[in-house]
Amino acid sequence: MSRHRRKQVLLLGFMGSGKSTVGKLLSQELRWPFIDLDAVIEAGQGVTIREIFERSGEPFFRQLERAALTEVLKTEPVVIALGGGTFAFEANVELIRESGATTIWLDCSVQTLRERCAAMQNRPLFRDPESIELLLDARLPYYRLAEFRVSTEGRDAGEVTEQILRLRAF
């Protein structure tokens, strides 16, 4: 359980759910810094996420992700966009719960995710529409552990941000 409520908002959800776009807007509204976890990992390694996957494999990427998560959770106030898989590992969920951060799941239909992922060039875990469905099914039980769920279906980033602010959760 969280020890105390901190000025930390973590956006989680599948690739293409809008975490980075909404995170930037939300951080502007709150006047809190914004951190994109994937960008922290890329800056630390000096290569893209895709290259990390290709050169060293997913388990190594997950180690880097865990280390980066541990570091960014020291920042406050902050809005953090997690990677799509960050909140799908028990150890990371525990770390986040311990930190006392507010967790918000940006949810939308598998159909919309499929369309958005198909338009992305730089997601190593996106192979085909079927793989998205399988990965999403495996991750949903974790995503449901978030404190708040906000639907991004049919909403632009501004509307989603308003919705988050209306939660009055932080």
Ligand code: S3P
């Ligand atoms: C991943 C999602 C990506 C990135 C990496 C792995 C995943 O982040 O962390 O490619 O496991 O779903 P986004 O959700 O920002 O695309």
